[in-house]
Amino acid sequence: MKSREELVLALIEFRGSTPDLVKELRFYGWDSENELVTLTPQHIINVLNQYTSGEVSNAEVQDWANAIEQRDDIGLLETHKETLDEMVFWLANPVINYPITLELTERVIDNLHTNAVQ
Numbered sequence: 001m002k003s004r005e006e007l008v009l010a011l012i013e014f015r016g017s018t019p020d021l022v023k024e025l026r027f028y029g030w031d032s033e034n035e036l037v038t039l040t041p042q043h044i045i046n047v048l049n050q051y052t053s054g055e056v057s058n059a060e061v062q063d064w065a066n067a068i069e070q071r072d073d074i075g076l077l078e079t080h081k082e083t084l085d086e087m088v089f090w091l092a093n094p095v096i097n098y099p100i101t102l103e104l105t106e107r108v109i110d111n112l113h114t115n116a117v118q
Contacts, residue, residue: 004028005036008073011064012039014047018063028073035075039068039084041112044091048105058100065091079115086117 002010002024011021047064050056068074069092076084087108090097098104111117 001027004032004073008071009037012037012043012068012074014043014050014064018060018067022067030072032071032073034073036073038075038077039088040077041080041084041115044084044087044112045109048109051100052102052105058094061091061100062094068092080112083111083115083117087111 004025007021007025007028010016011018011025047056047061051058051061065088069088090104090108091100094100098107107118
């Protein structure tokens with residue numbers, strides 16, 4: 001069995017099936033005393049690049065964002081904390097925010113590069 005840290009790292013790096021990783025992580029529970037990995041802008045950009053190239057669907061992007069949103073064991077890069085939090089929220093909740101489209105992908109990547117929410 002993989003460690004919690006290995007599974008969470010695979011999750012933020014979008015390595016493997018998100019539903020399978022989430023299923024394995026259930027063994028460890030939701031709460032965590034420590035942040036085991038740090039989400040960076042590049043993690044989100046890598047996932048969105050796969051979306052724009054047609055490798056993954058908008059539903060897969062949403063599932064991934066839902067899986068990482070507000071996890072106690074995933075920290076956010078301190079210098080980009082607010083922007084990362086908002087971009088994950090946008091991607092995890094397209095019904096109440098914005099549909100995941102190529103235009104939104106461009107906007108999210110721009111926001112991550114400039115470290116601002118626009």
